[in-house]
Amino acid sequence: MTTTSAPAPPIPPLHAGEGGAGPLPSARTRPTGGFTVGRTLRYAALLFFLLIVLVPVYVLFVTSFKGAGDASPTRAWALPTTWTTDNWVAAWDALAPALWRTLQMVIPASIIAAVLGSMNGFVLSRWSFRGANIVFTVILFGMFIPYQAVMIPLLQLMLGLNIPTGVPSLILVHVIYGIPITTLIFRNYYQSIPHELIEAARVDGAGMLRTYFSVILPVSAPGFVVVLIWQFTSAWNDFLFAVFFSSSQNGPVTLALNNLANGALLQNYGVSMAGALFASLPTLVVYILLGKYFIGGLMSGSVKG
Amino acid sequence: MTRTIRRWGPPVLLLTPSIILIAVFVYGLIGINFQTSLTDSHTAPQATGQAPTAFVGLENYFALLGDDAFQHSLKNLVLYTVVFLVGTMVLGFVWAWLLDKPIKGEGIFRSVYLFPMAVSFVASGVVWRWLLNSNEGENASGLNRLFQIIGLDFLQNPWWNNVTWGIAAIALPAIWQLSGYVMALFLAGFRGIPEELREAGRVDGASEWKLYRHVLFPQLSPVALSALVIVGHMSLKAFDLIMSISKPANYQTKVPAIDMYLYKSSFDYANSAAVGSILLIIVAAVIIPYLVHNARAERR
Numbered sequence: 391m392t393t394t395s396a397p398a399p400p401i402p403p404l405h406a407g408e409g410g411a412g413p414l415p416s417a418r419t420r421p422t423g424g425f426t427v428g429r430t431l432r433y434a435a436l437l438f439f440l441l442i443v444l445v446p447v448y449v450l451f452v453t454s455f456k457g458a459g460d461a462s463p464t465r466a467w468a469l470p471t472t473w474t475t476d477n478w479v480a481a482w483d484a485l486a487p488a489l490w491r492t493l494q495m496v497i498p499a500s501i502i503a504a505v506l507g508s509m510n511g512f513v514l515s516r517w518s519f520r521g522a523n524i525v526f527t528v529i530l531f532g533m534f535i536p537y538q539a540v541m542i543p544l545l546q547l548m549l550g551l552n553i554p555t556g557v558p559s560l561i562l563v564h565v566i567y568g569i570p571i572t573t574l575i576f577r578n579y580y581q582s583i584p585h586e587l588i589e590a591a592r593v594d595g596a597g598m599l600r601t602y603f604s605v606i607l608p609v610s611a612p613g614f615v616v617v618l619i620w621q622f623t624s625a626w627n628d629f630l631f632a633v634f635f636s637s638s639q640n641g642p643v644t645l646a647l648n649n650l651a652n653g654a655l656l657q658n659y660g661v662s663m664a665g666a667l668f669a670s671l672p673t674l675v676v677y678i679l680l681g682k683y684f685i686g687g688l689m690s691g692s693v694k695g
Numbered sequence: 696m697t698r699t700i701r702r703w704g705p706p707v708l709l710l711t712p713s714i715i716l717i718a719v720f721v722y723g724l725i726g727i728n729f730q731t732s733l734t735d736s737h738t739a740p741q742a743t744g745q746a747p748t749a750f751v752g753l754e755n756y757f758a759l760l761g762d763d764a765f766q767h768s769l770k771n772l773v774l775y776t777v778v779f780l781v782g783t784m785v786l787g788f789v790w791a792w793l794l795d796k797p798i799k800g801e802g803i804f805r806s807v808y809l810f811p812m813a814v815s816f817v818a819s820g821v822v823w824r825w826l827l828n829s830n831e832g833e834n835a836s837g838l839n840r841l842f843q844i845i846g847l848d849f850l851q852n853p854w855w856n857n858v859t860w861g862i863a864a865i866a867l868p869a870i871w872q873l874s875g876y877v878m879a880l881f882l883a884g885f886r887g888i889p890e891e892l893r894e895a896g897r898v899d900g901a902s903e904w905k906l907y908r909h910v911l912f913p914q915l916s917p918v919a920l921s922a923l924v925i926v927g928h929m930s931l932k933a934f935d936l937i938m939s940i941s942k943p944a945n946y947q948t949k950v951p952a953i954d955m956y957l958y959k960s961s962f963d964y965a966n967s968a969a970v971g972s973i974l975l976i977i978v979a980a981v982i983i984p985y986l987v988h989n990a991r992a993e994r995r
Contacts, residue, residue, distance in 0.1 A: 429798070439793075443808060443871065467844060506712060534986075543731065648938065
């Protein structure tokens with residue numbers, strides 16, 4: 391991963407380093423055949439943990455296909471007696487409007503934060519000036535603050551500025567509090583771009599903005615993929631801001647799901663669990679299709695939320 | 696003059712929007728929040744600014760820290776953090792260790808261990824609420840029922856409904872979600888160790904165990920520190936899981952982040968802001984030294 395001088399941490403999450411936003415490296419050598427006690431034990435342990443991790447998935451999946459009477463405690467772990475999609479239909483009816491609102495919120499929030507992060511990342515990594523490190527650290531701190539410490543004045547400010555709750559205010563908060571992480575990821579990414587590329591542009595007489603638009607942006611696609619995935623996932627999964635800045639009428643899917651699961655007098659686990667699967671599908675699809683970029687985002691020290 | 700503008704104009708232009716936003720929405724609001732926490736704004740009319748609010752100094756902080764219920768929140772926070780940290784660090788490390796040497800199906804194990812990270816706490820809360828159902832015996836469901844089926848009845852317990860230890864049960868789903876992340880960090884750490892180091896150890900006749908103990912583990916300490924700080928600061932902000940598994944009003948699982956929400960809901964903005972500031976101080980005590988350490992390490 392890191393090719394800089396040795397003692398630097400191997401995957402310093404908050405550090406720039408070559409491949410900082412890259413995928414997780416694979417083992418160096420191919421597995422060789424043959425049985426040994428050690429390897430068998432290793433497989434057994436790995437499989438055991440695999441099953442443990444998958445237990446909640448089994449429960450979610452199975453329960454979401456159970457009819458009302460089927461979800462009794464005594465049959466909690468059994469397969470459905472008859473498989474039904476009723477829960478899925480009910481969950482879709484309950485969540486569809488919120489899913490749509492979430493999409494309307496997440497897309498602009500991701501794109502705007504990514505563009506800002508790209509500009510910052512470029513300046514902070516490639517046009518370094520005295521104090522660039524301090525500016526970066528000051529921005530980065532915004533990623534770690536507990537949002538509870540700004541929530542009350544933030545509420546009052548939104549009220550004062552007449553920003554409607556729901557989608558508009560959620561876009562705003564996700565853009566603002568997304569800036570630290572998008573800056574971090576882009577800064578790491580741009581530091582992995584060869585110096586010569588920028589030097590060449592400078593020698594050709596290109597100013598900073600020219601360099602940014604005609605040299606840096608065209609090679610930024612991989613960085614944008616990582617950042618957009620990360621912003622998309624964390625804004626999609628956010629619940630804290632959703633609770634403070636929206637209501638059940640205009641809230642995103644996490645809020646709607648929580649109301650669905652906690653609200654009904656008569657608990658219908660089947661519907662809640664189908665709903666949980668619906669609410670997780672977009673991020674899971676992203677994880678499955680773009681897994682290595684998703685991990686790239688994690689490795690860059692993604693800790694929002 | 697023109698030279699200065701040409702040199703400083705463009706970078707300032709690109710950075711300015713973000714710097715203004717961060718200055719206002721992070722540092723500015725932290726300041727105003729602190730100010731609010733020093734007032735006696737405890738009711739709805741005061742919160743909406745209709746009545747003047749008085750400056751009361753640190754009174755709210757003393758009242759909070761002296762309050763049994765808030766002390767319970769702080770105790771819960773410590774317990775939750777300890778269980779969550781130990782759980783994710785141990786599991787994440789063991790998984791990475793198991794996967795370090797080449798093995799068939801590595802990609803599958805890695806993907807499965809890591810996928811819960813992509814799911815929201817609210818969605819996983821739906822299923823964990825059921826798994827951690829506190830009914831025992833006849834009506835047992837969730838994990839308690841599973842223990843019954845496999846003959847481990849003695850493991851049945853009220854989970855998050857226990858007043859003293861209940862919060863530890865909420866840490867289980869958090870461990871489930873984030874151990875894979877810690878694994879990814881450690882695994883990248885293992886893979887980042889130059890092959891020559893291992894070779895050197897083997898040439899010197901070190902056993903596999905000694906190689907790990909004396910060569911590889913020490914190399915991982917920066918990774919361990921990063922993981923500790925990242926997971927630790929997440930645990931201090933725990934909110935989503937508790938909201939979706941337990942209820943905000945439940946005494947047994949409350950933590951400061953929940954208190955902050957409850958005070959806000961009853962328009963007690965002063966106390967709400969004070970709880971937020973307390974959380975910030977706790978997080979800052981961990982994060983600022985870490986960020987400074989990182990900035991220094993990078994300059995070298």
